[in-house]
Amino acid sequence: MSERFFPDTMPPPMADGTSLPWWEAAAEHRLVVQECGACQATRLPPSPVCPDCRSDQFGWREVSGQGEVYTFTRVHRPLGAGQAIPFVIAVIALEGSGGLRMISNVVGIDADAVAIGMRVEVVWEDMSPDLAIPRFRPTDD
Numbered sequence: 752m753s754e755r756f757f758p759d760t761m762p763p764p765m766a767d768g769t770s771l772p773w774w775e776a777a778a779e780h781r782l783v784v785q786e787c788g789a790c791q792a793t794r795l796p797p798s799p800v801c802p803d804c805r806s807d808q809f810g811w812r813e814v815s816g817q818g819e820v821y822t823f824t825r826v827h828r829p830l831g832a833g834q835a836i837p838f839v840i841a842v843i844a845l846e847g848s849g850g851l852r853m854i855s856n857v858v859g860i861d862a863d864a865v866a867i868g869m870r871v872e873v874v875w876e877d878m879s880p881d882l883a884i885p886r887f888r889p890t891d892d
């Protein structure tokens with residue numbers, strides 16, 4: 752994507768020691784989820800301890816970036832000057848993630864055409880060489 756989804760005045764996301772590997776994968780346009788090293792439960796966003804078994808051992812599982820719109824809302828108020836409205840904030844059910852959902856935006860389609868159950872795929876918005884934001888666009892299937 753070459754066009755910015757949010758205004759340049761919007762601050763970039765902050766990475767910490769736990770989430771940095773997630774952001775590094777994103778910068779390479781790889782969507783990953785955290786996987787517990789003890790019980791293999793997946794989680795997102797990244798956290799230092801497994802909420803299922805309390806293990807602090809974990810790794811990263813790459814997912815396809817395919818999924819579907821679980822639910823969404825259309826936003827009719829701009830976040831800043833130059834923000835195109837309406838835009839869509841959606842909960843995306845990620846395929847192959849162990850049942851995880853992530854909050855993102857649906858792009859590349861009129862906001863009024865977004866629907867629950869719509870098949871989507873990840874598309875990356877490069878904010879800088881070190882920062883890419885995952886958004887989702889409809890797929891043909």
Ligand SMILES: [Zn+2]
Pocket residue numbers: 787788789790791792801802803804805806
């Ligand atoms: Zn666990």
